[in-house]
Amino acid sequence: MNIGEAASASGVSAKMIRYYESTGLIPAAVRTGSGYRVYTDTEVRMLRFIRRARDLGFPVEKIVTLLALWRDRSRHSSDVKRLAQEQIGGLERRIAEMQAMVDTLQHLADACGGDHRPDCPILTDLGKGAVGAADPRPLPHAPPNPSPA
Amino acid sequence: MNIGEAASASGVSAKMIRYYESTGLIPAAVRTGSGYRVYTDTEVRMLRFIRRARDLGFPVEKIVTLLALWRDRSRHSSDVKRLAQEQIGGLERRIAEMQAMVDTLQHLADACGGDHRPDCPILTDLGKGAVGAADPRPLPHAPPNPSPA
């Protein structure tokens, strides 16, 4: 199977298959004499596994561990369960953060007339604050685990 | 005020202040004879505005619009409210996606013994699926609007 077929069979783009190979997430594929990558059903199943785990928001780094457990027939299900629960915890923390943003915005929007007049508590709130020192919270902008699928 | 002072007064790092200037989000700062950027309270307030908007999850692109409205004294509050509501909608969509991930994971984890045995519905589910064509959903991985604050 060529990379294109493996891509459509697994739902992982050819680009990403090469990327996963380059980062070591999956082993290097066997090549034909002319350099084409060749995939078997086993590898396609691995790619589907990766795809599903990404759909569930697992960061690629965690998928490394999941794949190792997947391959390890003597794994303990408790190890897998723990990973899943950590993932749930991380997602729930991010959900709570976003919910807090929603709540704040909703509060501000509720207090905003939404008419032709310029007065708007949203802008007032965003612009408020004395010019003294601000707490330099690090604005942890890059979520460790973005993937909404 | 030098950039370092403006950074601690606004909560935006000096690095990011220069970045915002380079992208045109904020106007270029006045310079001293020797090239140091100089900031006034007005600019610090603008930076705090940006910081707060980022904290609420607004992508920088939207902040461009918010800033324009902030500066425009003849703005209509309805324009601001609409932006806030769009932001709320986007956040809620992402929350729903993540909640769906949590639900799926919780379902799988509940069915997993979590003991020393290898059997685990989590891995079974991730690995399942025939090797036929998979729907090539684009895995919209990059959230348009990540910032959890």
Next chain:
DNA sequence: CCTTGACCTTCCCATCATGGGAACCCTTAT
């Protein structure tokens, strides 16, 4: 046999917001 088109290869670039660091210049206090 040769062409054509679809596929493959590698390599580079871009995203987005952010940090790290190097190399070098400026200011201020001792």
Next chain:
DNA sequence: ATAAGGGTTCCCATGATGGGAAGGTCAAGG
């Protein structure tokens, strides 16, 4: 005068993904 602690620019890296160019390969059909 010198050292410390700013500032400046420029380059690089992140993580997962797509886009695209330049060039090699394969299969089908004339």
